[in-house]
Amino acid sequence: MSTRGTSPNLALNEVVAHRRAAGERLVHLGFGESRLPAFGPLVDRLVAGAHRNAYGPVAGSPGVRAAAAGYFGRRRMPTEADQVVVAPGSKPLLMALHHVIPGDVLLPRPAWNTYAPQARLAGKKAIGVPIPRECGGVPEPSALRASIAEARARGRDPRMVVLTLPDNPTGTLAPPAIVREICAIAEEEDLLIVSDEIYRDVVHDPATPVLSPAEVAPERTVVTSGLSKSLALGGWRIGVARFPAGPAGARLRAAVVAVASEIWSTLAGPMQEVAEYAFGEPPELLEHLAASARLHGAVAREVHRIVVSAGARCRPPTGAFYVYPDLEPLRETLRAVGVTDAPSLTEHLLDAYGIVVLAGHHLGDEPGALRFKAATSMLYGETTEEQWLALAAEDPVNLPHVRKVLDVVEDGFRKLCSS
Numbered sequence: 001m002s003t004r005g006t007s008p009n010l011a012l013n014e015v016v017a018h019r020r021a022a023g024e025r026l027v028h029l030g031f032g033e034s035r036l037p038a039f040g041p042l043v044d045r046l047v048a049g050a051h052r053n054a055y056g057p058v059a060g061s062p063g064v065r066a067a068a069a070g071y072f073g074r075r076r077m078p079t080e081a082d083q084v085v086v087a088p089g090s091k092p093l094l095m096a097l098h099h100v101i102p103g104d105v106l107l108p109r110p111a112w113n114t115y116a117p118q119a120r121l122a123g124k125k126a127i128g129v130p131i132p133r134e135c136g137g138v139p140e141p142s143a144l145r146a147s148i149a150e151a152r153a154r155g156r157d158p159r160m161v162v163l164t165l166p167d168n169p170t171g172t173l174a175p176p177a178i179v180r181e182i183c184a185i186a187e188e189e190d191l192l193i194v195s196d197e198i199y200r201d202v203v204h205d206p207a208t209p210v211l212s213p214a215e216v217a218p219e220r221t222v223v224t225s226g227l228s229k230s231l232a233l234g235g236w237r238i239g240v241a242r243f244p245a246g247p248a249g250a251r252l253r254a255a256v257v258a259v260a261s262e263i264w265s266t267l268a269g270p271m272q273e274v275a276e277y278a279f280g281e282p283p284e285l286l287e288h289l290a291a292s293a294r295l296h297g298a299v300a301r302e303v304h305r306i307v308v309s310a311g312a313r314c315r316p317p318t319g320a321f322y323v324y325p326d327l328e329p330l331r332e333t334l335r336a337v338g339v340t341d342a343p344s345l346t347e348h349l350l351d352a353y354g355i356v357v358l359a360g361h362h363l364g365d366e367p368g369a370l371r372f373k374a375a376t377s378m379l380y381g382e383t384t385e386e387q388w389l390a391l392a393a394e395d396p397v398n399l400p401h402v403r404k405v406l407d408v409v410e411d412g413f414r415k416l417c418s419s
C-alpha cells in the first residue's frame with residue numbers, strides 16, 4: 001500500500017482544529033477557502049433540485065452544459081455544450097486529465113499544492129519551473145524552455161503545462177503578454193495547456209485584462225473552473241472543464257468522461273440545478289460576484305500592506321485571495337529566533353504569534369526560502385452575520401471584527417520582523 005500523506009492544507013486544518021479545541025486562539029490563514037456564506041438564490045436552486053435523484057449523463061445534463069458553454073462564450077471562448085464536462089469539483093477533472101494525458105507535467109513553482117501529488121498519483125513526474133518576478137501561475141518563459149530541454153535530456157517526456165489564472169498561491173494574474181509567450185512555447189514544443197481558471201471571477205479590479213490561453217491556442221488548451229472559489233461553494237463540489245473543439249478535443253473529452261464514468265459517475269443532480277443557474281449568470285448573481293471580488297481585493301491588499309511594512313517582499317495581489325510573502329530581506333534578523341527556512345518560519349509564526357500559514361515548500365518552492373502562503377479570505381468573520389457585513393461594507397478592513405484579526409496579524413508580523 002502506498003502511504004502518501006494527506007494534502008498539507010487539509011492536514012494543517014486538522015492541526016488548527018486540534019489546537020483550538022485545546023483552547024489556543026489562532027488566526028488561520030492556511031486554507032484556501034472563501035469564508036463567505038452561500039448566496040440565497042443558490043440555496044433556493046439546491047432545494048429546487050432535490051428531486052433530481054437519477055444518475056443522468058456522466059458529462060452532465062444538456063441544460064447545465066449549455067449554461068457552462070454560455071459562461072465560457074461570454075469570456076471570448078466560443079463553446080458548444082458538447083465541449084463541456086461538469087463534475088464534483090475541478091480536482092477530480094484535473095486528476096482525470098493527468099490519467100489520460102501521457103508524459104510528464106510542467107508546473108509553475110510554487111503552485112497549488114495538489115497538482116504535483118496528482119501528477120505523481122498518475123505515475124508522472126512533476127517538473128517545477130520558477131515563476132516570473134512579476135506574477136505567479138505561469139512558468140517564467142525562458143526557464144520553461146530550459147526546463148523542457150533539460151527534462152528531455154534526462155529522458156523525461158514533458159507533454160503538459162498547467163497554468164493558474166489568477167494564481168493560487170501568489171494571488172496574481174499573469175499578464176496577456178506572458179500568456180502569449182507560454183502559448184507560443186506550447187505550440188513549438190507540442191504541449192497541452194491545462195488552464196486552471198477557478199479564480200477567474202475573483203479578479204479584484206474588473207478593468208484588469210484577463211487572457212485565457214484558450215483564446216490564443218484553442219486547439220491545445222483545456223480550461224478547468226468551478227464554483228468553489230468565486231461563489232464560496234467548496235463543500236458543494238461543482239467543477240467544470242472545457243475541451244478544445246474538433247476531433248482531438250473530442251477524443252480527450254471522451255477519455256476524461258470514461259474515467260468519470262468509473263469513478264464519480266456524474267455531478268450530483270441538485271448541484272447540476274445550482275450550476276445551471278450559476279453559469280447562466282443572472283444580474284443578481286453578477287452583483288454578488290462583484291461584491292465578493294471587491295472584498296477579496298480589499299482584504300488581500302491590506303494583508304499585503306501589513307507584510308510589506310514589516311519588511312517582506314511580496315507581489316501585489318490582483319486576483320484570488322492570497323498573498324505569498326518572501327522574508328528573505330529579514331533572514332539575518334530571523335536567524336536569531338531560530339527561523340532559517342520555510343518549515344521553521346511557519347512553525348514560529350504559529351507557536352509565537354498564533355498565525356497559521358502554509359509553508360512554501362508544500363507548494364513546490366525551495367524549503368530553504370523564507371516564503372509562505374497566507375489565505376486572506378479567512379478574515380471576513382466567524383459568523384455568517386459578520387461575513388455578510390464584510391461583503392456589504394464600503395471599507396471592510398475597518399469593520400471592527402475584521403480589524404481586530406488584522407491587528408493580531410499586523411502585531412505578529414511587526415514583532416516577528418523586529419525580533
Ligand SMILES: Cc1ncc(COP(=O)(O)O)c(C=O)c1O
Pocket residue numbers: 032088089090091092112164168196198225226227228234237238239
Ligand atoms: C488553483 C486551484 N485549482 C483547483 C482547486 C480545487 O477546486 P475544486 O473545489 O473545484 O475541486 C483549488 C482549491 O483550492 C485551487 O486553489
